Amino acid sequence: MKKKISIYDIAREMNVSSATVSYVLNGKAAQKRISASLAQRIITHAREVGYRPNMIAKSLRTGKTRTIGMLVEDIADPFFGTAARIMEGIARQRGYHLFYASTANDAEVAKGLLDVFRSAQADGYIIAPPPGLVAEIQALQEDGLPVVLFDRYCPGLPSANVVADNFGGAYKATRHLLQNGFRRIGLVTSDSSQVQMTDRLRGYAQAIEEADCPPLILQTSAAAKQDIIDFLERHTELDALLFTTGYLTMSGLEALAHLQLRAPEDIAVVSFDDHPHFSLFSPAVTAVAQPVQTIAETVIGRLIDSLESNTPLALQTDILPISLIIRDSSARVAVQHR
Amino acid sequence: MKKKISIYDIAREMNVSSATVSYVLNGKAAQKRISASLAQRIITHAREVGYRPNMIAKSLRTGKTRTIGMLVEDIADPFFGTAARIMEGIARQRGYHLFYASTANDAEVAKGLLDVFRSAQADGYIIAPPPGLVAEIQALQEDGLPVVLFDRYCPGLPSANVVADNFGGAYKATRHLLQNGFRRIGLVTSDSSQVQMTDRLRGYAQAIEEADCPPLILQTSAAAKQDIIDFLERHTELDALLFTTGYLTMSGLEALAHLQLRAPEDIAVVSFDDHPHFSLFSPAVTAVAQPVQTIAETVIGRLIDSLESNTPLALQTDILPISLIIRDSSARVAVQHR
DNA sequence: ATGAAAGCGCTAACAT
DNA sequence: ATGTTAGCGCTTTCAT
Numbered sequence: 070m071k072k073k074i075s076i077y078d079i080a081r082e083m084n085v086s087s088a089t090v091s092y093v094l095n096g097k098a099a100q101k102r103i104s105a106s107l108a109q110r111i112i113t114h115a116r117e118v119g120y121r122p123n124m125i126a127k128s129l130r131t132g133k134t135r136t137i138g139m140l141v142e143d144i145a146d147p148f149f150g151t152a153a154r155i156m157e158g159i160a161r162q163r164g165y166h167l168f169y170a171s172t173a174n175d176a177e178v179a180k181g182l183l184d185v186f187r188s189a190q191a192d193g194y195i196i197a198p199p200p201g202l203v204a205e206i207q208a209l210q211e212d213g214l215p216v217v218l219f220d221r222y223c224p225g226l227p228s229a230n231v232v233a234d235n236f237g238g239a240y241k242a243t244r245h246l247l248q249n250g251f252r253r254i255g256l257v258t259s260d261s262s263q264v265q266m267t268d269r270l271r272g273y274a275q276a277i278e279e280a281d282c283p284p285l286i287l288q289t290s291a292a293a294k295q296d297i298i299d300f301l302e303r304h305t306e307l308d309a310l311l312f313t314t315g316y317l318t319m320s321g322l323e324a325l326a327h328l329q330l331r332a333p334e335d336i337a338v339v340s341f342d343d344h345p346h347f348s349l350f351s352p353a354v355t356a357v358a359q360p361v362q363t364i365a366e367t368v369i370g371r372l373i374d375s376l377e378s379n380t381p382l383a384l385q386t387d388i389l390p391i392s393l394i395i396r397d398s399s400a401r402v403a404v405q406h407r
Numbered sequence: 408m409k410k411k412i413s414i415y416d417i418a419r420e421m422n423v424s425s426a427t428v429s430y431v432l433n434g435k436a437a438q439k440r441i442s443a444s445l446a447q448r449i450i451t452h453a454r455e456v457g458y459r460p461n462m463i464a465k466s467l468r469t470g471k472t473r474t475i476g477m478l479v480e481d482i483a484d485p486f487f488g489t490a491a492r493i494m495e496g497i498a499r500q501r502g503y504h505l506f507y508a509s510t511a512n513d514a515e516v517a518k519g520l521l522d523v524f525r526s527a528q529a530d531g532y533i534i535a536p537p538p539g540l541v542a543e544i545q546a547l548q549e550d551g552l553p554v555v556l557f558d559r560y561c562p563g564l565p566s567a568n569v570v571a572d573n574f575g576g577a578y579k580a581t582r583h584l585l586q587n588g589f590r591r592i593g594l595v596t597s598d599s600s601q602v603q604m605t606d607r608l609r610g611y612a613q614a615i616e617e618a619d620c621p622p623l624i625l626q627t628s629a630a631a632k633q634d635i636i637d638f639l640e641r642h643t644e645l646d647a648l649l650f651t652t653g654y655l656t657m658s659g660l661e662a663l664a665h666l667q668l669r670a671p672e673d674i675a676v677v678s679f680d681d682h683p684h685f686s687l688f689s690p691a692v693t694a695v696a697q698p699v700q701t702i703a704e705t706v707i708g709r710l711i712d713s714l715e716s717n718t719p720l721a722l723q724t725d726i727l728p729i730s731l732i733i734r735d736s737s738a739r740v741a742v743q744h745r
Numbered sequence: 746a747t748g749a750a751a752g753c754g755c756t757a758a759c760a761t
Numbered sequence: 762a763t764g765t766t767a768g769c770g771c772t773t774t775c776a777t
Binding site: 121122123124125126128129134136143144145147150151153154157158161166167168169170171181184185187188189190319322323326344345346349350351 | 467507525528660
């Protein structure tokens with residue numbers, strides 16, 4: 070096992086002090102008026118012996134780790150996976166490291182993870198908060214640690230938030246269905262009462278009310294597929310379905326397949342959350358696409374800006390516009406077949 | 408900003424030394440014969456004041472971080488995302504933290520990331536190596552740091568590897584197509600010469616040769632969809648296609664849609680790598696499913712076992728069995744329509 | 746233009 | 762049964 074070399078080893082070899090080595094290696098040679106030739110010799114020697122700074126020691130001393138902790142609901146979810154990937158790249162460009170972990174939307178898991186990040190002295194936090202994490206987020210803020218919430222936030226808690234226009238997205242999707250002649254539009258949503266979900270529900274409800282149509286809402290959770298089957302059998306008048314998450318859309322498509330119902334002839338379908346595969350389904354699935362790229366850029370940008378400028382984050386909510394990607398599953402249909 | 412409390416603060420309050428606090432908080436009270444009542448008082452006080460150990464300091468002292476660094480090709484890829492999620496959970500249960508990052512299969516990016524992990528003093532490494540990372544992996548091994556390679560490995564480098572049975576999977580998939588009556592089976596693979604890809608190619612080639620059929624191979628990269636369209640137009644005799652990655656399968660399905668070809672009537676399709684959506688495509692896509700769960704468990708299990716027992720990893724390659732999930736896209740077809 | 750030394754928070758060998 | 766203290770590798774103030 071190769072021996073680790075510290076600045077002391079280099080200092081000894083070069084017959085200088087560890088301080089000099091530290092200055093040189095941190096680019097403060099000029100500022101400290103260390104001769105260019107000495108500096109160059111130190112740098113050359115350091116790379117020759119494969120010196121690698123011990124960030125642990127550096128962090129202990131400076132209190133900074135250039136590390137950001139990120140909590141998502143599930144890293145295997147395409148939305149979060151993509152967002153993580155984008156933020157990771159930007160963070161790296163700006164000299165930070167992003168570490169992410171999945172909470173499964175469980176406050177206890179999230180608390181544990183936050184403890185880990187705090188112990189690791191993460192400089193900043195990006196959180197898609199599960200319900201019940203308000204106190205911990207406040208604690209972070211009180212301790213002066215910058216935190217950006219995204220995808221959802223905690224109503225009543227002043228914080229820096231970045232979310233998609235969930236209300237507008239659902240409203241737009243519902244209007245689209247109405248304009249294509251559907252009148253009995255059901256909403257399939259999760260039983261979560263988190264803000265991103267209630268906003269989607271509100272967007273749907275408002276469009277439905279404006280059109281004088283009856284709201285038909287299914288709240289489901291674990292057994293989504295079966296619940297949707299029951300919902301469809303109970304409400305044979307349904308001619309369209311809006312799903313509030315990509316996950317529910319998949320369960321819905323399974324339910325439709327099970328009942329041998331075709332979209333849009335038998336029932337139209339719109340998904341909240343797009344997926345690259347949707348254009349290949351038959352029919353291709355109409356979807357509300359969240360601006361993942363913009364969300365990711367905004368989140369990591371606001372956080373690192375705050376870190377770099379040492380300025381507290383603005384306690385404001387950025388609401389980013391979504392777009393409706395119209396495909397076949399919501400097409401106007403001549404005769405209803407159900 | 409709340410003041411951080413250290414064991415010294417607690418020691419002062421309790422009128423004991425920092426060592427005593429350290430022992431108690433690390434569960435060594437009994438071993439050090441510290442009275443149970445004192446221990447209890449210290450523990451209670453610590454939680455009252457919200458003491459949080461500074462892992463940075465602890466790590467600097469012990470040289471251990473209970474941290475594992477993981478390099479995948481792309482965290483947004485379902486295979487890697489799922490694997491990461493599973494390993495993360497197991498690591499957490501065993502008291503480790505898994506930090507992952509994406510290399511984009513670029514050796515330079517991977518080197519940078521490895522540097523970061525080394526500076527952060529990660530205790531162990533999990534790597535899906537890009538081409539050209541051999542020297543760095545060797546350096547890790549020489550420094551006594553445990554590393555497990557997965558999904559692929561570096562031929563010629565003795566290391567601890569965990570991979571799927573790529574050869575067997577491709578062989579099985581090709582045999583399945585042959586048995587269903589397809590004789591002009593094309594392979595669509597990436598232009599990578601990494602071992603997981605060449606193994607898949609070999610599996611295909613062997614089955615094809617045994618059946619006395621002509622090999623028809625397309626190696627593609629960036630412009631996969633267009634390449635596949637050209638390939639199909641150049642070889643109108645093709646009656647089946649085996650894709651060596653999930654990503655290529657998607658490009659292939661797009662190409663088929665573009666040419667208005669239907670599977671399996673016009674051309675049968677089998678994908679290497681399964682995806683939850685595949686059963687909902689029309690037709691449902693036959694796929695070789697990698698044992699992600701088992702791969703993940705094996706990788707993290709071997710690594711943590713080595714860490715905990717302080718025993719070097721066995722330099723052996725675990726090859727885990729894949730399964731062929733037969734769906735409609737490869738079904739035997741009465742008359743060929745092309 | 747460079748060096749000495751304190752100290753970040755913690756652990757563990759050694760003392761008592 | 763509990764305390765003292767050195768030191769992990771680094772940065773930075775203060776000296777020279």
